[in-house]
Amino acid sequence: MRKKFVAGNWKMNTDAARAAELAAQVVAGFVAQPGWAEKVQVALCPPFPYLGIVAQAVKGSPVHLGAQNCHHEASGAYTGEVSPVMLHDTGCHYVILGHSERRHKMGETDAQINLKVKAALQNNLTVILCVGETLTERQEQRTLAVLQSQFHGCCHGLSRDAMAKVVLAYEPVWAIGTGHNATPEQAQEAHAFLRSRVSEEFGPDVAGRTQILYGGSLVPDNAPQLLSQPDVDGGLIGGASLDAARFLKIIEAGAR
């Protein structure tokens, strides 16, 4: 039985005071509900400068810290980059890799993401690996081919043990920040397909344990239906994670 997982991707939002307040509100709301921590894993992924602040706010609680990206090298002459060693040192448990905003706005390729995935796993981070098709790709009926190629491109060369520490996030690009979420049926189809790919490449045991999150305009209203699909194991939440009450409502849907 896979545990549900709800992660907040704050993107390039908040300031120091707001990051501390938001994290404290999520921790307080989460621990106040008996049984939620047994049913749902929760992570907050603030911008790099606020990792330390959020690390303090979640310390001693069941809420985990995550980052939104990392470089594949451990250290060196990479001005402006942050290494997985540093993230682990700062208290991160998770790192989001391959987010569509990095693929499409910063030009990250599957090959680069593959290096990052391997480096993050070697440094004891659990990877939240995002994959997803654009609107054009969906309209051209290429969704499953795109998912297959992104998944293979980002995860090839991993051992089964390493793959067991990867969380997948199906994030259709057309649904991110648009208010147009995938239907529960579209999400289920994509998630079941991704699980079949994990099974094909890494075996049914790993596939059965792999958490696959849905991301893309997931909000309190659509969370109950989306999170009740058999292969939807939680959500990667952008906009709605910036409001503690809305984020907690999504966690509540996951705890049902």
Ligand code: PEP
């Ligand atoms: C995201 O950025 O990963 C995301 C899913 O954003 P939103 O929830 O705002 O669509």
